[in-house]
Amino acid sequence: MADSEHLRLAVAELREAMGAKATPDAPIARFTSFRLGGPAAVLCECETETDLETVSKVVSENDLPVLVLGKGTNLLVSDRGFPGVAIRLGKGFEWISHEEESILAAGGMAQLPRVANRAARLGLSGLEFAIAIPATVGGAVKMNAGAHGSSVSEVLDSATVFNFGGGSSATVGAADLDMSYRHTNLAQNDVVSSARFRLQPGVQEKIAGRMEEYRRHRSETQPVEAPNAGSMFRNPQGDSAGRLIEAAGLKELRVGKAEVSAKHANFFLARPGSTAQDVFDLMARVQIQVERASGVLLIPEVSTVGEFEGEEQLRG
Secondary structure: OOOHHHHHHHHHHHHHHHHHHEEEEEEOHHHOOOOOOOEEEEEEEEOOHHHHHHHHHHHHHHOOOEEEEOOOOOEEEOOOOEEEEEEEEOHHHOOEEEOOOOEEEEEOOOEHHHHHHHHHHOOEEOOHHHHHOOOEHHHHHHOOOEEOOEEHHHOEEEEEEEEOOOOEEEEEEHHHOOOEOOEOOOOOOEEEEEEEEEOEEOOHHHHHHHHHHHHHHHHHHOOOOOOOOOOOEOOOOOOOHHHHHHHOOOOOOEEOOEEEOOOOOOOEEEOOOOOHHHHHHHHHHHHHHHHHHHOOOOOEOOEEEOOOOOHHHOOO
8 A cells, every 4th residue: 555655646646637526635424424534535536437547547556545435325434534545436427328128227326216216217127126225326236235125136237347456347247246135246446337227117106106115114214313324234144133233222322422223223323423433333332232142243234444443343
């Protein structure tokens, strides 16, 4: 990893190459659902494949760490920030296209609920589960997002992936992504620039009805009164993380200003005054106490970025 002087020179090179699309010492909390964390050494907003190639060249030559930002619903950024290059796709990657009778394609920055709505208007079924998932297409593919017993892996045909190590794009079939529960084989420095979904013809009224049911379920079961990142831990096979956390008596547990939701125990709320360290410590404490109570080690679904105190306390 580059030292501070090397990083400073790389940031200057990115500024020269990309102009206003590269912002040094950039606040990135606003690009995460927790709204917490310190700045990135530089934020690059990539509008085109050429922008991605430019950033890749500098990243590779200077051995810089990369953080890919979408909606940031599965990220907890350290209060100290991220000592590398944060990358965010711009409006050039927000498109949605009906390519064939049953194929819907979208850019990596397109909002997943918008893609689900477009599919519904076209009478295409398969993406109803995605209507209440606050993710971009790229992020949803990368983590195989899912809800209501369905996931991206069931409808994904292929994805176009830009790799910052190799500096080029490749189209990868869904079968080659090793997709499983909240998992793909894509690396941290891979960017999903677009995806194609293979859907099925359906009755518009039935599709709309299922989507409304999923919206209603989200509003009834998930807290919205404070910033959160959705599910904090993956569900163990045959059980749910929320049930285990609640059974351990941890609803409304607080560390600093961060709190386990009373409405859904697998949602952690960043109350006013919270720090990223508060949330991190709450995760670690819940993980420890659930394991003591049930023998089950909960694996985080949220990725931590940057340095935290007591990092050895959080496992998985």
